[in-house]
Amino acid sequence: MTGLTPKGAATRARIVEGASAVIRDLGVAAATLDDIRAHTRTSKSQLFHYFPGGREELLLAVARFEAETVLRDQQPQLGNLTTWDGWTAWRDTVVERYRRQGRRCPLHVLTAHLGATSPGSQAVVTELMQHWQAEIATGVRHLHDAGEIDPRLDADTVAAAILAGIQGGVVIQMSTGSTRHLEAALDSALDHLRTSRLGASQLGASRSR
Amino acid sequence: MTGLTPKGAATRARIVEGASAVIRDLGVAAATLDDIRAHTRTSKSQLFHYFPGGREELLLAVARFEAETVLRDQQPQLGNLTTWDGWTAWRDTVVERYRRQGRRCPLHVLTAHLGATSPGSQAVVTELMQHWQAEIATGVRHLHDAGEIDPRLDADTVAAAILAGIQGGVVIQMSTGSTRHLEAALDSALDHLRTSRLGASQLGASRSR
DNA sequence: GCCGTTCTGGACTTGCAAGTCCAATTTTAT
DNA sequence: ATAAAATTGGACTTGCAAGTCCAGAACGGC
Incomplete structure (x- = not known):
């Protein structure tokens, strides 16, 4: 090798x-x-x-390549989710990235194709998701530490929900051709974070730091 | 015909x-x-x-069949999003449905396969999404009318975000095998709705009921 | 009961895409 | 410089899956 x-x-x-x-x-x-x-x-x-390994091995290599691209295309914004401005910058980057990509998402198509036969592609996607979600969760913790959001929100759960919203937005875009759902998912998630503090303060939760 | x-x-x-x-x-x-x-x-x-039309026409018919199944499996809960209890009952139904389905989502696999060649499959999925989202939006309006949520939330945008979360949860499940993301997406969305009223009231919106 | 239509069975053709093979060429190590 | 290893070209084999075809059975109207 x-x-x-x-x-x-x-x-x-x-x-x-x-x-x-x-x-x-x-x-x-x-x-x-x-x-x-x-x-x-x-x-x-x-x-x-x-x-x-022939065709299958090649397709798997392509899947790995695409997975790397997905994360690279979000940097440096994804690594900079420390302020609200950082979050909206990332949101715009993601939307723009998928708008450019258009209807066709190579990674989804590949994994849907391989998933049945080869277990390797599941591993590629799983790893991508873990990495992606970890970066988002780090960003959530920044807001958390800054006292910008409800401290009761679990960073990993929130990050999982945001990631799911993105994936779903992209999948729907594959059929509709529009980024509307992707944007709705991201905006709703951000609204959830932003407004969470208001509810928390009214319930008497401490606003740390 | x-x-x-x-x-x-x-x-x-x-x-x-x-x-x-x-x-x-x-x-x-x-x-x-x-x-x-x-x-x-x-x-x-x-x-x-x-x-x-051979293989392709058959696959398209199967896609239609699967799309019908998806909606049917959520009834009657999907048509009954009038109370918080109704919403949580639906949430459980959706999670259970996909947990049973396991790793493999036939509709996603089919559309990923057909999408490239046949435009018909995009129409099938688009129609499914429209119908699905409309039902969710109706549920959001019920909460809205009952004064249970922030009146500034747009029902269609919220519904789009929820739908995206579900789709993403299912797609991720195809790789990970777990419904964790699906549940996180649904629970986060419900939390967003539930807590929206608190923030709104603090900002001077009326708290009805 | 008769006739046209719908439905069914399965052998056959066809085309093509994956994978094999071996010989030629270039690179690298010493 | 020379030999071993890596790299490249492309013709060839093979298998199989889609699609065709025609003959026969079951059905439905009258």
């Missing part, structure tokens, strides 16, 4: 990125190895050289 | 339901027409007799 010369590594990367593009265009089911081969200017033997 | 004798209609229904089961087991990609033929005790010619 590690025995890859720079040239080999470049070819491998070219294949993964090219496959990603082809899948974006044609969908997983329609994308054949020959399409990928043509689009990446490689040959059959190279495909199987770098991905001995 | 309408020229179907009872016997023919029964066979057609048997094919759709059988195909649904096969797809649930094997996934869309792996489910071949021969698998479906064997599982439904039919023949090739019947498949193409009832679905002249």
Whole structure:
């Protein structure tokens, strides 16, 4: 696995990125190895050289690649959820990212396709979700520490709910083509956080720090 | 299309339901027409007799079938979102429904598969979402009219956010196998509604009832 | 009972996409 | 420089799944 010369590594990367593009265009089911081969200017033997497991292994590699992209596209805003301004900046980044992506979400399509056969893709998505949720939860704790939200809100649960809202917004966008649900989910979640303190203070909860 | 004798209609229904089961087991990609033929005790010619468009038309019919099931499984609770008790009963119904369904969501898998090639599946999902969201929005308006929530909350936006949370919870469940995110999304949304009135009253809104 | 229509069975064709193979070429190590 | 290892090209095989076809059975109106 590690025995890859720079040239080999470049070819491998070219294949993964090219496959990603082809899948974006044609969908997983329609994308054949020959399409990928043509689009990446490689040959059959190279495909199987770098991905001995064949098509499935290649698709899994593409899924990993897409998962990395998803998180990278949200930085640095995702790592900077320390103030309300930081939160709205992130919200806008996410919406814009998926607006640009349009109807087709390669990662969803890939995992829906692989999920049945290969357990590996579940692991890729699960890891992505854990990482993503952890970053959101960190942001919630910042608000928490700053006394900006109801201290009774559990950071992990809130983060899980926000993440679910995003995923659902994106999935719905795949059919409707609109980011309306994604925006509604994010805005509602932020409204929930913002207004939580008001209710808490009225109930006599302490407003720390 | 309408020229179907009872016997023919029964066979057609048997094919759709059988195909649904096969797809649930094997996934869309792996489910071949021969698998479906064997599982439904039919023949090739019947498949193409009832679905002249072949595999794709059959898959679309299955998607429609699954979409109907999704809504039916939530009734009558979904139509009864008039009180807080009604809302929590619905929340439990939804969670239980998806817990039973397990990791595999046939509708998501189908639409991810078809979405690329056939525009029809997008219509099926879009219609399902519209209907679903409309029912939720009606429930929100009930709370609204009863003065149970902040009157400034827009029913359609809130409903869109709740729907997104559900979809995302289900999608994440496909990878993790757990309904944790689905529950977090629903509970957070309900908490948002419940506590909204507190904030509103503090801001000078009337607290009715 | 007769005839047209609907429904059913299953063998057959066809096309294509995945995967194999081997030889040629380039890179890397010493 | 030279040999071993990594990389590349592309023709070839193979299997299988979608879709076609036609003949026969069951049904429905009159």
